């Protein structure tokens with residue numbers, strides 16, 4: 001009968017701790033630090049009286065603790081958690097002459113049906129300043145709102161004839177902050193009916209994994225490891241560059257030499273300040 005005794009000894013100390021914890025948690029009356037079972041009525045089984053009681057208390061406490069542990073984990077974990085971003089694409093985009101290409105949008109579209117993180121509710125800003133749109137290119141996820149603050153002292157007339165979002169904000173006064181919801185994927189071209197040279201693009205993407213190249217033509221995108229369709233969009237690219245890649249953990253370099261169409265942006269009138277085209 002030695003083995004049961006050893007077990008009971010370990011159960012006894014565990015039960016004491018757990019029983020005390022329950023008492024503390026329930027705010028039990030009086031000081032029971034000497035043992036929760038002391039005040040319990042005597043039991044007929046004299047062989048293991050305290051142990052049986054304490055075993056029962058420990059078992060109840062364990063059930064109690066296990067229930068709350070499971071409940072906590074269940075509450076904290078949504079059914080489909082996106083995997084951690086452990087891969088990184090480092091794209092360098094150049095043109096046919098080897099010049100850095102800014103404003104290219106690189107987007108990664110999962111091919112293996114991996115769950116995506118929830119969309120952000122933060123709106124993006126496309127300002128009108130010095131009779132220009134800023135920024136020239138904005139990439140957003142489907143479901144994103146954009147506001148168009150007018151920082152000029154003149155009115156503008158924002159419009160888009162693009163299929164992904166057709167809208168118009170006529171006589172758009174300084175200080176206005178009306179929002180537009182981009183709810184369809186695609187490229188939206190913004191113009192101004194008053195200032196012909198004003199031009200901007202909103203690239204609406206069905207994925208959260210995208211970035212725009214900076215002045216050095218570089219973009220970095222952190223994604224979970226997996227298989228992706230990788231697209232590059234640029235206003236002067238005849239069609240998006242599309243390739244597929246399987247990304248493991250670590251940095252994946254991606255180099256592009258894009259054949260771009262000539263820049264056909266309308267030049268501003270000579271009196272216009274800021275960067276004229």
Ligand SMILES: [Cu+2]
Nearest residue numbers: 156157192195
């Ligand atoms: Cu305008």
